[in-house]
Amino acid sequence: MATNLTLTLPQYVEQNHDTLLRGAILGAETAKRFTLQTGVKTKTALNLLNTDVEFQDGSNCGFSANGSASISQRTITAPVVKVNMSFCDKKLLNSCLQHQVRIAAGQKTLPFEQDFIASVIEQVNLKVEKLVWQGDTSKTTDKDLKWTDGVLKLLKASDGITVAGNKLEHEAITKANVRNVVDSVIETIPTEILNKATVYTGYDVFRTWRMALQAANLFHEDGAGLDKAQAYYPGTNILVKPVPGLNGTSEIVAGADANFFYGTDLQGDEEKFAFWYSMDDQEFKLAIEFAVGTQIAFPNEVVISSLGE
Numbered sequence: 001m002a003t004n005l006t007l008t009l010p011q012y013v014e015q016n017h018d019t020l021l022r023g024a025i026l027g028a029e030t031a032k033r034f035t036l037q038t039g040v041k042t043k044t045a046l047n048l049l050n051t052d053v054e055f056q057d058g059s060n061c062g063f064s065a066n067g068s069a070s071i072s073q074r075t076i077t078a079p080v081v082k083v084n085m086s087f088c089d090k091k092l093l094n095s096c097l098q099h100q101v102r103i104a105a106g107q108k109t110l111p112f113e114q115d116f117i118a119s120v121i122e123q124v125n126l127k128v129e130k131l132v133w134q135g136d137t138s139k140t141t142d143k144d145l146k147w148t149d150g151v152l153k154l155l156k157a158s159d160g161i162t163v164a165g166n167k168l169e170h171e172a173i174t175k176a177n178v179r180n181v182v183d184s185v186i187e188t189i190p191t192e193i194l195n196k197a198t199v200y201t202g203y204d205v206f207r208t209w210r211m212a213l214q215a216a217n218l219f220h221e222d223g224a225g226l227d228k229a230q231a232y233y234p235g236t237n238i239l240v241k242p243v244p245g246l247n248g249t250s251e252i253v254a255g256a257d258a259n260f261f262y263g264t265d266l267q268g269d270e271e272k273f274a275f276w277y278s279m280d281d282q283e284f285k286l287a288i289e290f291a292v293g294t295q296i297a298f299p300n301e302v303v304i305s306s307l308g309e
Helices: 011-015 017-026 113-134 151-156 178-188 191-196 203-216
Strands: 035-037 042-052 068-078 080-087 102-104 107-109 167-170 197-201 239-242 252-256 260-263 272-278 283-291 293-296 303-307
Touching: 011 017, 011 113, 011 272, 017 113, 017 272, 017 283, 068 260, 080 113, 113 151, 113 283, 151 252, 151 293, 151 303, 167 178, 178 197, 178 203, 178 252, 178 303, 191 197, 191 252, 197 203, 203 239
Parallel strands: 035 260, 167 303, 197 239
Antiparallel strands: 042 068, 068 293, 080 283, 102 107, 197 252, 252 303, 260 293, 272 283
16 A cells, blocks of 8 residues: 655745745845836847927918937846755754744644745845945956846946946045035936936935934934935935945945836746645755846936046
8 A cells, every 4th residue: 555645845935935936036225126027038138118299380271290209228237147056954953943844644733934035035135235336247256246237337327327427436435424425416417317316326325314413413304214214315315315225335326216227027928936845855945036227317416436446
């Protein structure tokens, strides 16, 4: 008589597959703010429309075409990256977590499964966040940044910002100079996008800026937005938003969120989130695959301030 074997696979992932997949792909702090471009498979063109209308004298009959409309393209390069991990629960038998390990004939359940998955997603988000800003395909030995070019490299490329005045430099940021550095960025933002601009910094630069404002004792600065880890430039509606992807770079970038694109697929079979128990290896295995890339539609509507040499 054949042995009746029942294997209880992890239920958390099965029940929350789509939520977990989207959490891994769209959970990075910057990805939540940029314009989402789905259907990106390796390389996808952004078709950009530029129009210019011209008013004419309407007191006479007739039709005279004036104005212009042109279409240009920029490409989002979004390679498919993956995370493969294995986890042997037996290694916990001699640890303080042994009471959470259940091993019985025909049944295996991963201890603290939700915490494990949540920790993995958090780490994926942090690495995607850094890739979005600091990605550089020339860094072939960097296992996290080599996959695609991020915002910083795209802005500094030959087909990036071509308006020289939009590319600023600053000295090492301190409490003494940070207000002037941020002021220079604000002053350079093109007037056309001033009402929808966001200034992005690392959390380190943001902290220094906030400390400088506090030291200046500006009575009219009420700290609005700080409960959401952001702040408004005093006296304006311009948001200053720190993001982990710029930590340690000293870079400051200002532009409209709608001008920055975060590309992924979400429409094909390339992206997956799977977690299972392998009878062959007697281990739990995790596989995540997704496409990720960035692009800026109109680089000359962006301002960047970088650490000078």
